[in-house]
Amino acid sequence: MPLTSPRLWIVATPLGNPGDLSPRAREILENADLILAEDTRRALQLCRLCGIRDLQGRRFLSFYDHNEAERQEEVLRLLREGRDLALISDAGTPLLADPGYRLVRACRKEGLPVSPAPGPSAPAAALSAAGIAPLPHTFLGFLPRDTAGREALLESFAHVPGSLIFFERKDRLKESLAL
Known part of the structure; x- marks a missing residue:
């Protein structure tokens, strides 16, 4: 079934279980002219x-923090030409802690359509199963790599009421939780 395109689709991908990909997300990925991904091999x-x-005919284009600025004009050109593009992250909902917001902002500025294909979201999934008060909550994204940066960020939110949600690497998790 053809999509209501052309547009930039922001497509949520499974957090680990392929069965979590929505039928709509599958349709978008099957029909997109180009899939933008952090890691094309993983995509x-x-x-x-x-x-x-x-x-076999599907094109993938790497799109991550360090090449987002240089790839943006190419992506905008393809959208202007009437192409359907899908932006995915390695897992979960793109843009929550991944590249892409600058591209979405540029699309909005040019009047190019952007549509989400909602689905798995690690912050929402974690909050739903944590057994802590869900409201209010603040999502911090990835914590800084250095201890001083993590301490400063967490200190700045120490008096914010509610739950803090953040991403952390497993090898730093114990240390970060102790801060």
């Missing part, structure tokens, strides 16, 4: 695991 593997068909 291809994810698509295969999720049963996305016709991958």
